[in-house]
Structures are given as structure tokens and as C-alpha cells.
Amino acid sequence: MKKNYVNAWASAAAAVISLSALTACQPRNEPVQDRQNSAQAQTAKAESIPLIQSKSVPMKLAKPEACDAQGCTQYSIQTVETNVGWINQYFAERIEKADPVAFSSAPNQKVDLSEGSAAGLSQSTTAVRYISQWGHMAAFALESYSYSAGAAHGMQHVEYVNFDLKAKKRLALQDVLLKGAEAKVLDSLFDANAMWLASHDIDRAKLQLSDNFYYGASGIVFVYPLYELASYAEGMPELKLPYQMAKGLFKPEYLPNLPNYENK
Structure with missing residues (x-):
């Protein structure tokens, strides 16, 4: 009789351990079906x-x-x-x-x-x-x-x-900028390229934003036609706005993920 009692107790304990292990593998409050749906949504x-x-x-x-x-x-x-x-x-x-x-x-x-x-x-x-x-x-x-x-x-x-x-x-440029950011982008672009612009006698009032731009390795590059900012021999001038300066001026979805250098 005692032997049967011990066997019954051991079987019950094993069942509890198995159930606990299965439960521990699943995050709380997140049913398996919800996680599957989330994974499928990410894949889609x-x-x-x-x-x-x-x-x-x-x-x-x-x-x-x-x-x-x-x-x-x-x-x-x-x-x-x-x-x-x-x-x-x-x-x-x-x-x-x-x-x-x-x-x-x-x-x-x-x-x-x-x-x-x-x-x-x-x-x-x-x-x-x-x-x-x-x-x-x-x-x-x-x-x-x-x-x-x-x-x-x-x-x-x-x-x-x-x-x-x-x-x-x-x-177009207006699609990637935050609303009303054009003037700030122009000022930032001028500040980031002040030395080159000064060497070509271009002051802040003469500089305009170009709708011709691309995403470079370290910033957004604005490209200007021949003769607009420099001589023919210099080719098409390019002015770069560093990504850190573009932050807060461009829509986040149109900026690459930037490293956070702030001290914690």
C-alpha cells in the first residue's frame, strides 16, 4: 500500500514539473497565437x-x-x-x-x-x-x-x-522635410559649408536649397547644376548637411538610424 502511495505521489510531481516547464517557456500574458500573428505580420x-x-x-x-x-x-x-x-x-x-x-x-x-x-x-x-x-x-x-x-x-x-x-x-525634398523646416535646413546647410561658400563669394542670401539630393555616407548631399555656384571646371557643386544636423529637420522615417553619442 505504501509503495502504491509513493508511486502515485511521484507521478503527480512529474506532471506538475512538466506543466511548470511548459508554462515557463511562454511569456506571460502573450498567448502563442498572438506571437505567431505578430511574427507573420513582421514577415509580411x-x-x-x-x-x-x-x-x-x-x-x-x-x-x-x-x-x-x-x-x-x-x-x-x-x-x-x-x-x-x-x-x-x-x-x-x-x-x-x-x-x-x-x-x-x-x-x-x-x-x-x-x-x-x-x-x-x-x-x-x-x-x-x-x-x-x-x-x-x-x-x-x-x-x-x-x-x-x-x-x-x-x-x-x-x-x-x-x-x-x-x-x-x-x-521630392518637400516630402522628406518636416513641415516648415526649409529655412532651418538652409541655415544649417550654409553653416556646414561656410568656408567653401565664402571662398566662392556666396553669402547666405544667395544660397537656395536644391531639390537634387542624395543620401551620402555621413550626411545628405545637395547637388547644384553647372555654373550655379561655381565655374564649369569645378563640375556640379555638392553641399553636405551632416546627419546630426538634419535630425529634427527631416522626417524620422527618411533618416537612417543614427548612433547616440549622448553621455548617460
Whole structure:
């Protein structure tokens, strides 16, 4: 009888220990189903933001060399082919709108390009380049170069295109700034680049914000066209706003995570 009592007590104790161990493995007040739903939600959120894959591809042109009464222009155009359809469409539409003659089926005019004729041969090059991605942000560069026959030199331009992959849109400067922050951003940008601006005789009243910007390694870089702030020989000027100075001026979702250097 005593032996049966001991066995019964041991079985009950083992059951209690097993139940306690199972309960200890689960956080309190968080049912298993809720945790599963949370994990699934996180996975779905991550899957909704694509990891960009991109390659450069030439665009098919109706007229690689287009001619009119003033002369002919040779076109060389490349775009990107990514795994995101609306990004591909954005660049295709931008390029066709910028150089419609290269995609037109209208016949060329006959032009005399022999030596001594008034007509000349110009060149136009366009290329899209994938730069980087962090989280829901992806950056591309739309590069162009044009040379008009008889000109002293060609003209180049780089437009940086930033996309919000969650919102599925191209971001303008006003989209990433906090409301009413433009003046403070301009002042901060001037202060961060005061020495370079002073060397080019540019005072605070002359400086304007550029809508052409990209996210650099240590700050947001504002890019200006040829001749706007410096000579042609200096290229397209770039002014950097350090990320620490941008904090509180840009929307948090459009700033990378910054290290906290505050003493605790």
C-alpha cells in the first residue's frame, strides 16, 4: 500500500514539473497565437519591401540618329531593368519625355553633314544607374551628357532619384522635410559649408536649397547644376548637411538610424 502511495505521489510531481516547464517557456500574458500573428505580420511587412535587383540595359530607339534642318543628333540611351515594375516604368517615361525625337517614327530630314556645311553632328547620352538601398529607400542616378555641334564643350548633369518603396513614389525634398523646416535646413546647410561658400563669394542670401539630393555616407548631399555656384571646371557643386544636423529637420522615417553619442 505504501509503495502504491509513493508511486502515485511521484507521478503527480512529474506532471506538475512538466506543466511548470511548459508554462515557463511562454511569456506571460502573450498567448502563442498572438506571437505567431505578430511574427507573420513582421514577415509580411519585410516581404512588402522588395530588395532591389538592377541591371543596365539599352533602350530600343526608333532613331539612334535623328536629323532636322539644323543637323543631326546621335543618341545613346540606357535605362535600368529592376525587379520593381513601377520603377522601370518611371524611368522609361522620363527618358521618352526628355528625348521624344529619338523614339519618334517620323522620317529624318536629309541633311548635308559634309565639311563646310552649316549643319553639324551633335551628341546626346543618357544613362540610369542604381546606387543603393536602405530599408524602404532606394536611390538611382539619372545621368545625361549633351554636346551641340560647334559648342566649346558639352554639358553634363546628374539627377538623383530617391524612391519610397513602401509608398511607391519618387521623393521630392518637400516630402522628406518636416513641415516648415526649409529655412532651418538652409541655415544649417550654409553653416556646414561656410568656408567653401565664402571662398566662392556666396553669402547666405544667395544660397537656395536644391531639390537634387542624395543620401551620402555621413550626411545628405545637395547637388547644384553647372555654373550655379561655381565655374564649369569645378563640375556640379555638392553641399553636405551632416546627419546630426538634419535630425529634427527631416522626417524620422527618411533618416537612417543614427548612433547616440549622448553621455548617460
